[in-house]
Amino acid sequence: MTRFDSYTVVDWSAGLRAPARPSPNAIWIGSVQDGVEQEPVYLRTRIEAEAWLSAFIEREEQAGRRALIGFDFPFGYPQGFVRAVTGSDDPLVFWDWLGERIEDDAEGRNNRFDVAETLNAMFTGPGPFWGKPNEALWPEIPYRKAGIAFDRVPERRQADLRAQASSSCFQLFFNPTVGSQALMGLPMLSRLRRRAGVKVWPFERIEDAQTVFIEIWPGLIEGAVKDDGDPIRDRAQVRLLSRALAHVGEGELRAMLDDVPDGVRQEGWILGAGHEAHLMTAARLPDLMPPPLRNDCFALPAGVDWTPVDDALAMLRDRMRPVVKPQSVPLFEAAGRVLATDLIALRSNPSHPNTAVDGYGFGASDIGDGPQILPLVQGRAAAGAPFVGELPPGHAVRVLTGADLPQGVDTVVLDEDVSVGEGRIAFHGPLKRGANTRKAGEDVPAGDVALSAGRILTPADLALAAAVGHGILPVFERLRVAILSTGDEIAEPGTPAGTGQIYDANRPMLLSLCRDFGFDTVDMGCARDDREIVRRALERAATQADVILTSGGASAGDEDHLSALLRESGAMQEWRIALKPGRPLALGMWDGTPVFGLPGNPVAALVCTLIFARPAMWALAGAGWREPQGFDVPAGFEKRKKPGRREYLRARIRNGRAEVFKSEGSGRISGLSWAEGLVELPDGEAHVSPGVPVRYIPFGSFF
Numbered sequence: 001m002t003r004f005d006s007y008t009v010v011d012w013s014a015g016l017r018a019p020a021r022p023s024p025n026a027i028w029i030g031s032v033q034d035g036v037e038q039e040p041v042y043l044r045t046r047i048e049a050e051a052w053l054s055a056f057i058e059r060e061e062q063a064g065r066r067a068l069i070g071f072d073f074p075f076g077y078p079q080g081f082v083r084a085v086t087g088s089d090d091p092l093v094f095w096d097w098l099g100e101r102i103e104d105d106a107e108g109r110n111n112r113f114d115v116a117e118t119l120n121a122m123f124t125g126p127g128p129f130w131g132k133p134n135e136a137l138w139p140e141i142p143y144r145k146a147g148i149a150f151d152r153v154p155e156r157r158q159a160d161l162r163a164q165a166s167s168s169c170f171q172l173f174f175n176p177t178v179g180s181q182a183l184m185g186l187p188m189l190s191r192l193r194r195r196a197g198v199k200v201w202p203f204e205r206i207e208d209a210q211t212v213f214i215e216i217w218p219g220l221i222e223g224a225v226k227d228d229g230d231p232i233r234d235r236a237q238v239r240l241l242s243r244a245l246a247h248v249g250e251g252e253l254r255a256m257l258d259d260v261p262d263g264v265r266q267e268g269w270i271l272g273a274g275h276e277a278h279l280m281t282a283a284r285l286p287d288l289m290p291p292p293l294r295n296d297c298f299a300l301p302a303g304v305d306w307t308p309v310d311d312a313l314a315m316l317r318d319r320m321r322p323v324v325k326p327q328s329v330p331l332f333e334a335a336g337r338v339l340a341t342d343l344i345a346l347r348s349n350p351s352h353p354n355t356a357v358d359g360y361g362f363g364a365s366d367i368g369d370g371p372q373i374l375p376l377v378q379g380r381a382a383a384g385a386p387f388v389g390e391l392p393p394g395h396a397v398r399v400l401t402g403a404d405l406p407q408g409v410d411t412v413v414l415d416e417d418v419s420v421g422e423g424r425i426a427f428h429g430p431l432k433r434g435a436n437t438r439k440a441g442e443d444v445p446a447g448d449v450a451l452s453a454g455r456i457l458t459p460a461d462l463a464l465a466a467a468v469g470h471g472i473l474p475v476f477e478r479l480r481v482a483i484l485s486t487g488d489e490i491a492e493p494g495t496p497a498g499t500g501q502i503y504d505a506n507r508p509m510l511l512s513l514c515r516d517f518g519f520d521t522v523d524m525g526c527a528r529d530d531r532e533i534v535r536r537a538l539e540r541a542a543t544q545a546d547v548i549l550t551s552g553g554a555s556a557g558d559e560d561h562l563s564a565l566l567r568e569s570g571a572m573q574e575w576r577i578a579l580k581p582g583r584p585l586a587l588g589m590w591d592g593t594p595v596f597g598l599p600g601n602p603v604a605a606l607v608c609t610l611i612f613a614r615p616a617m618w619a620l621a622g623a624g625w626r627e628p629q630g631f632d633v634p635a636g637f638e639k640r641k642k643p644g645r646r647e648y649l650r651a652r653i654r655n656g657r658a659e660v661f662k663s664e665g666s667g668r669i670s671g672l673s674w675a676e677g678l679v680e681l682p683d684g685e686a687h688v689s690p691g692v693p694v695r696y697i698p699f700g701s702f703f
């Protein structure tokens with residue numbers, strides 16, 4: 001289990017008591033709890049910070065929540081160090097060793113240089129610890145690194161090398177330093193980990209741990225920190241790192257936790273080393289989620305009897321907003337997902353000026369009107385194999401499609417327009433400067449928005465995102481949709497059905513429809529017409545999904561428990577929408593989760609899902625409001641309709657005309673299956689005769 005309820009990042013400090021006013025180089029703690037980013041906490045001393053962490057861990061544990069807590073100093077030392085000091089390879093033994101020796105007070109005064117002297121005395125020759133504020137003090141600690149052999153223990157751990165960390169755990173002074181932070185941090189961790197639920201990665205098994213300590217390093221997301229603009233860098237680091245951990249996606253977090261190379265576990269590891277692109281994308285995700293849906297979000301204006309379809313849609317459009325969190329996913333897995341932020345081109349497309357054809361390149365200023373003869377230079381430019389050097393004036397060079405234009409080339413003449421002789425080519429001028437070439441960035445310049453937030457990513461979008469330099473994309477988590485049928489008469493498909501029973505047609509239809517949309521579905525089965533059973537089903541669905549679709553039981557009859565329950569919870573609205581086929585929709589909130597109570601009749605259930613639930617679900621999923629694209633086609637049928645209700649007919653196109661199913665009977669499931677789309681007839685009175693244009697919406701447009 002890799003999910004955590006909270007992701008916390010601590011920027012530790014070895015300094016003296018920090019000023020009362022939030023300042024850099026003090027202790028900062030950033031945290032994302034249940035997906036909600038907390039204001040970073042500023043702590044002036046290590047003693048205060050330890051008390052804060054201890055209380056935090058206790059609170060999370062008592063609430064049964066799993067906490068991941070990262071610290072920005074090394075948990076271990078290069079191979080051999082811990083054994084030389086303690087006689088054991090277990091880094092946690094060294095934590096306790098330090099814990100017994102390091103002293104710290106409320107002003108932040110501490111004895112770390114004395115302890116480092118003791119440690120240095122255990123190694124022959126100068127070091128390994130070095131760096132101090134005063135050259136005259138602590139004779140056992142070299143002021144500078146020069147002269148330290150690092151023969152018995154290497155200067156850096158494998159993790160430091162992989163993460164390209166600039167500092168070593170043996171460096172105690174001069175920026176950037178982590179050595180002092182570790183000496184002053186490990187004793188605190190040694191105390192905090194005495195609590196049974198706490199485990200330390202990567203030294204201990206963390207599977208069942210309630211609280212997991214990890215080592216992290218803000219350098220992994222330096223680009224995002226730099227762009228953030230927070231005047232206090234440490235605050236930006238903890239805010240963005242906790243955001244990155246919270247949003248990096250469960251699979252990727254698992255991969256990062258598992259990615260500890262063989263044989264170096266005892267040195268400790270920097271979580272995310274080698275996965276920087278993932279963390280960086282996650283760190284750049286938006287920090288602010290819109291507030292949750294309000295309990296009255298389905299309220300209707302008073303006094304309205306039958307609501308026109310467009311008014312109902314406008315209300316939904318106003319009130320639905322994303323309820324899913326952003327996360328980062330590999331580009332290759334991002335098709336069908338909703339883009340969570342604008343995607344900026346990291347690189348121009350094309351990245352360099354190149355040739356659009358096979359031919360010969362030259363400088364346009366070298367040629368004029370009429371016949372041209374140019375000497376050819378040796379060599380050529382091909383895609384991926386550029387021409388080396390600069391083309392001399394008055395010459396031409398062989399170029400192949402996609403090749404970067406060599407220096408001195410701005411124009412290309414097409415193979416077909418050229419005669420080639422020994423070392424020369426001939427063709428007719430003039431040619432426009434830039435002919436047959438593509439300019440850098442002519443498709444998308446670097447820095448432009450390549451794809452906008454809210455897009456449902458298509459295969460072509462992935463091509464574009466890849467071309468402009470992305471490998472990881474910020475998307476919203478998939479919307480989770482729970483689907484529940486209700487009714488005593490409903491039997492499970494494929495099982496024997498008694499008299500008076502009908503098979504559940506809605507559930508398989510709605511489940512597969514929602515899966516086609518790319519949502520995660522939760523099959524809640526079928527609930528009998530029993531208030532307690534329906535209540536329990538709603539309770540379960542609300543914990544497992546972001547939105548609940550139910551069918552049946554949505555009217556006001558004795559056995560319509562769904563609407564009764566929603567009414568009881570105070571958050572139910574009966575939407576009487578002027579549309580056919582349809583019955584009143586029961587819209588409501590159950591434990592903060594929106595419920596769409598659809599009619600039981602499969603034809604009405606599908607139409608109401610496509611027309612109402614679909615756009616609402618996309619808005620909840622972060623894709624904004626999406627109108628299905630219909631178009632006008634000549635009718636292939638005759639129909640008169642009365643004013644008052646908008647009508648949707650099961651339809652398909654044959655021979656350029658919209659034909660409709662032979663029966664409008666709302667029980668005709670075969671007509672749904674026959675149809676390939678819907679014909680939409682306006683709210684008012686209408687007389688459709690063959691050849692008159694009608695609006696046709698293919699099922700494929702309802703995505």
Ligand code: AMP
Nearest residue numbers: 485503504505506552553554599600601
């Ligand atoms: P109700 O909305 O519960 O009054 O149901 C309207 C009609 O739809 C009734 O004839 C129900 O039997 C039928 N119905 C309800 N749920 C389903 C379902 N899951 N599959 C097929 N028919 C259903």
Ligand code: MG
Nearest residue numbers: 486487552553
């Ligand atoms: Mg029923």
